[in-house]
Amino acid sequence: MTREIVSALPELAEVQVGLLHVFIQHTSASLTINENADPDVRTDFEMVANHLVPESLPYVHTLEGSDDMPAHVKGALMGFSLSIPISSGELALGTWQGIYLCEHRNHGGRRQLVLTIQGE
Amino acid sequence: MTREIVSALPELAEVQVGLLHVFIQHTSASLTINENADPDVRTDFEMVANHLVPESLPYVHTLEGSDDMPAHVKGALMGFSLSIPISSGELALGTWQGIYLCEHRNHGGRRQLVLTIQGE
Amino acid sequence: MTREIVSALPELAEVQVGLLHVFIQHTSASLTINENADPDVRTDFEMVANHLVPESLPYVHTLEGSDDMPAHVKGALMGFSLSIPISSGELALGTWQGIYLCEHRNHGGRRQLVLTIQGE
Numbered sequence: 001m002t003r004e005i006v007s008a009l010p011e012l013a014e015v016q017v018g019l020l021h022v023f024i025q026h027t028s029a030s031l032t033i034n035e036n037a038d039p040d041v042r043t044d045f046e047m048v049a050n051h052l053v054p055e056s057l058p059y060v061h062t063l064e065g066s067d068d069m070p071a072h073v074k075g076a077l078m079g080f081s082l083s084i085p086i087s088s089g090e091l092a093l094g095t096w097q098g099i100y101l102c103e104h105r106n107h108g109g110r111r112q113l114v115l116t117i118q119g120e
Numbered sequence: 121m122t123r124e125i126v127s128a129l130p131e132l133a134e135v136q137v138g139l140l141h142v143f144i145q146h147t148s149a150s151l152t153i154n155e156n157a158d159p160d161v162r163t164d165f166e167m168v169a170n171h172l173v174p175e176s177l178p179y180v181h182t183l184e185g186s187d188d189m190p191a192h193v194k195g196a197l198m199g200f201s202l203s204i205p206i207s208s209g210e211l212a213l214g215t216w217q218g219i220y221l222c223e224h225r226n227h228g229g230r231r232q233l234v235l236t237i238q239g240e
Numbered sequence: 241m242t243r244e245i246v247s248a249l250p251e252l253a254e255v256q257v258g259l260l261h262v263f264i265q266h267t268s269a270s271l272t273i274n275e276n277a278d279p280d281v282r283t284d285f286e287m288v289a290n291h292l293v294p295e296s297l298p299y300v301h302t303l304e305g306s307d308d309m310p311a312h313v314k315g316a317l318m319g320f321s322l323s324i325p326i327s328s329g330e331l332a333l334g335t336w337q338g339i340y341l342c343e344h345r346n347h348g349g350r351r352q353l354v355l356t357i358q359g360e
Contacts, residue, residue, distance in 0.1 A: 017356070018356070019261055019356055019358070021139055021203055021205065023203070023204065023205050023212070024214075025212070025213065025214030025215075025217065026214050026216075026217070027153065027154050027155045027214070027216050027217055032316045033267065033316070033320045034267050034312055034315070034316055035267045035301075035312055038301055038303075040300040040301040041301050041309070041312060043300050043301075044299045044300055044301050044309050044312075044313070045312075045313065045316070047297065047298065047299070047300075048293060048297060048313045051297060052172060052292060052293075053168060053172075057167065057168060057171060058167065059164045059167070060160040060163050060164055061155075061158050061160035061161050061163075061164050063158075069161070069164050072154055072155055072161060072164075072165075073164070073165065073168045075154070076152045076153070076154055076165070076198060077197055077198075077317055078316060078317075079199060079319060080153045080217075081202070081203050081204070082321070083203060083261055083263070083321050083323060084263065084321070085261065085263050085354040085356050087354070092263070092265070092354050093265065094264075094265030094266050094267070094352065095265075096266075096267050097265060097266070097267055097320075112214065114205040114207070114212050116137070116138075116139055116205050118139070118238060118358060141259055141323055141325065143323070143324065143325050143332070144334075145332070145333065145334030145335075145337065146334050146336075146337070147273065147274050147275045147334070147336050147337055172292060173288060173292075177287065177288060177291060178287065179284045179287070180280040180283050180284055181275075181278055181280035181281050181283075181284050183278075189281070189284050192274055192275055192281060192284075192285075193284070193285065193288045195274070196272045196273070196274055196285070196318060197317055197318075199319060200273050200337075201322070201323050201324070203323060232334065234325040234327070234332050236257070236258075236259055236325050238259070238358060
């Protein structure tokens with residue numbers, strides 16, 4: 001979702017040196033950076049996430065469904081915020097880096113982000 | 121530990137837009153954000169952490185006990201710092217989000233945090 | 241690599257309170273903090289990373305080699321940036337904390353970092 005974030009931030013163009021902070025206000029969806037070229041990478045992320053934190057573990061917190069507690073743990077493993085350098089009005093991402101929003105619920109709703117720019 | 125952090129920071133009330141950085145100066149305890157409503161979530165986190173990084177793996181660094189090296193890895197997976205947006209004098213956490221200090225040792229001691237506020 | 245980073249930043253000495261942001265512009269190498277005293281810790285990190293994200297999983301994205309997709313996931317688990325407090329001209333790291341660059345490819349190339357200092 002790099003493109004969505006950048007296009008929501010015309011202020012980015014005025015920052016010579018700084019940081020963009022992206023924060024997701026949820027506990028079952030998360031943020032990460034990864035290879036943005038091949039869509040297969042997303043398929044593999046999903047597969048490994050389910051391998052790492054399977055729904056079959058003996059969870060106690062199951063009231064909201066069998067995908068809920070695994071979603072909390074996957075979220076904590078990926079993280080709920082990103083900080084990305086800004087250089088000469090642009091995100092200083094590497095060639096292959098893109099921002100991912102990771103939805104860990106089977107039927108996630110609308111997700112809310114808070115974006116903060118610091119710099120000069 | 122959201123409440124402990126907020127009550128240690130009266131300066132927060134003066135910040136209209138900014139970021140709070142929370143840093144833990146240890147390698148076997150970590151910080152994350154997660155669901156702060158149901159205490160069962162903590163039980164499940166502990167269970168999954170032990171599933172992911174069991175003490176039974178063939179560790180080399182075992183001098184400080186069988187729970188030490190797993191604690192380092194669990195810490196790295198969760199992370200040692202958090203950045204949380206500040207908006208109108210308050211942390212802009214989502215409804216269900218709370219700050220967790222994750223103790224990964226069986227008998228952890230006193231833990232030291234460094235809190236940094238940036239903003240205006 | 242704490243020493244390399246600090247020696248690349250003479251500006252650090254002038255900062256009384258602030259943050260150092262370290263960002264790696266790649267998706268198969270990552271950054272973390274961990275115990276910097278015993279080199280065995282690195283051996284164990286490598287072992288656990290391979291345990292968590294083995295090359296034997298049924299990956300789809302395999303064009304760049306069997307170690308490529310595991311490297312992307314390991315990178316996302318560790319994270320691609322660090323924020324470390326600065327206090328009185330020095331990094332406010334804990335006694336045992338050091339900055340790790342984690343190379344997740346079998347034959348990784350040159351890696352590029354972006355360092356940003358904020359503070360006063």
